[in-house]
Amino acid sequence: MFRSPAAAAASALLRRLGPRVSGGGGGASTHRRFAPPVSTSILSRYSSAPTSSPSPPPPPPPPPSDAAADGDNRAESGEPGSSLSITIDRSGLYNPPEHSHEPSSDSELVKHLKSIIKFRSGPISVAEYMEEVLTNPQSGFYINRDVFGTSGDFITSPEVSQMFGEMTGVWAMCLWEQMGQPEKVNLIELGPGRGTLLADLLRGSSKFVNFTKALNINLVECSPTLQKVQYNTLKCEDEPIGDKTRTVSKLCGAPVHWHASLEQKASRGWCEKMPTASLLFLSKRCGWASSEELEKVEHIEVCPKAMEITEQIADRISSDGGGALIIDYGKDGIVSDSLQAIRKHKFVHILDNPGSADLSAYVDFASIRHSAKEASDDISVHGPMTQSQFLGSLGINFRVEALLQNCATDEQAESLRTGYWRLVGDGEAPFWEGPDDQTPIGMGTRYLAMAIVNKKQGTPVPFE
Structure with a gap:
């Protein structure tokens, strides 16, 4: 039977990949091969002879590997007492790193950062790192605790003295007058911390009734913990308005709103x-x-x-x-x-x-x-x-x-x-006389x- 070049190539490939078995015993050895892991129907497609003109004879198969050749030689030599042997080449297999079941000492945030880097198959920017470290919803630095003041991690100008908030209030009132003293004005603070600056501003301007009455306070704060601190610092209360409620600062009677990020209110919302x-x-x-x-x-x-x-x-x-x-x-x-x-x-x-x-x-x-x-x-x-x-x-x-x-x-x-x-x-x-x-x-x-x-x-x- 004539075989097509494809059938010949498949046969040669199977001879190279198929494991050899040398059977021994007390008598003459026999040379057997395991059935190739390819279905009969597929093989028949490759071994069917053409109906037109015969194909040229297939080229000789490539020489077997050294390990396979050794197995064949032993089988054909008929040496008594030869044993079964199976040779498998594993050199191309991937060896994954050993998996450890020991608990990791990494924090949840570090695990999260590593997962981002692994997912991207490359580094993240410093800006992205800072954003995750400071404002990650679960583990960010600002999210779950009060970090300000002497008992915290650092001190800001509003925490240093009430005068900072009072002077900022003077600036705000002067600008309000330059605007023509509008009856309604939005007072927005980005990153209000504890709310100390705004509280000092409102106390310092409390005598200027027309100014405080015009205020609509908006705080841009992503930390739920600090939002609660600001709520208390500004002495806020929730007042019912029909079926809804609004938050009001008792320091000046102005409504207070919180936003997780800086937003822009345009005609489209x-x-x-x-x-x-x-x-x-x-x-x-x-x-x-x-x-x-x-x-x-x-x-x-x-x-x-x-x-x-x-x-x-x-x-x-x-x-x-x-x-x-x-x-x-x-x-x-x-x-x-x-x-x-x-x-x-x-x-x-x-x-x-x-x-x-x-x-x-x-x-x-x-x-x-x-x-x-x-x-x-x-x-x-x-x-x-x-x-x-x-x-x-x-x-x-x-x-x-x-x-x-x-x-x-x-x-x-x-x-x-x-x-x-x-x-x-x-x-x-220069006037300090306390500890250095x-x-x-x-x-x-x-x-x-x-x-x-x-x-x-x-x-x-x-x-x-």
Whole structure:
């Protein structure tokens, strides 16, 4: 019977792959093969002879492997006492790493981060790492606990002294007057912490009834734990309104609303702006810098989220009026190598037990200025100026003198002087006589202040 080339190839392949069995015993040896693991119907398709012209004879099969040849030689030699042997080549099999059933010491957040990296088959960005570490819904740093104050991990300006919130209130009231004293105005704080700044602002402005009566308070906070803290700090209560309820701050009677993220209320309702590729933000940031500035740094830190939020704020101010006040530590230029982690008021490695320390970086105020200006031609950007200049121009020096005169104890007076220095001073406090490790450090020049306002309202105080 003639066989097609395909049948010949299949036969040769089966001869190479099929295991050999050499049968021995007391008599002559026999050479047997296991039935190939291919169904008869499939083999018949390959071995059926053509009806037209015969095919040329098939080429000789390739020589068997050494191990298989040895098996055949033993079988055909007829040596008495030869035993059965099966040879299998496992060199091509994949050997997975040994699986351990020992419990892992990784935290749930670390396991989550590893799973993201494994799923992507590659690294995640620093921005993504920070977002997971700080705001992961289950294990994020800010999500399940109060991290502020001396008993927490770090202290913010509002926690240092009530005067910070009071001076911010002065700025807000001045801007409200420049807006024409509207009967309704949204007061929005991003990342309100414990709610301390807003509480001090409302107490300080409580005598200006028309201003507090116009307020509609909105807090952008993703942490359920901190939302509860803010609720208590602002002395909130839930009031029934028909079939619904609303939350009101008893400090001023203004309604209070919480939002998990910054949202933009347009004519079509609430919506969020979708993020853009980080590479585009890097390209944009480099375009804003001079060649001399770029030559001085080896790498550049870019915060796409900050640029996006700035664009949203500028867009909103352009259409609805109002202004934004931004106060944080940072630089008025390219930021490089500022990422840091803080736990219990001490610096730690950014990869040390993710979720247990705060991660932060300098604010690029130049980037904020350019982002706002590109978003709209109807806004103006002012500053930055140092926090010391900002608070001093608004009257913090007069305020601290008035508070000192009303102090009942020396401890209260010392606390006021210390808080004042931390807000406006530079470096170690010269008046400090306590333990060296508790010397107040001034943040007045490290922190900067910037304002974004609608051009129709003029220049905001104290940026004239």
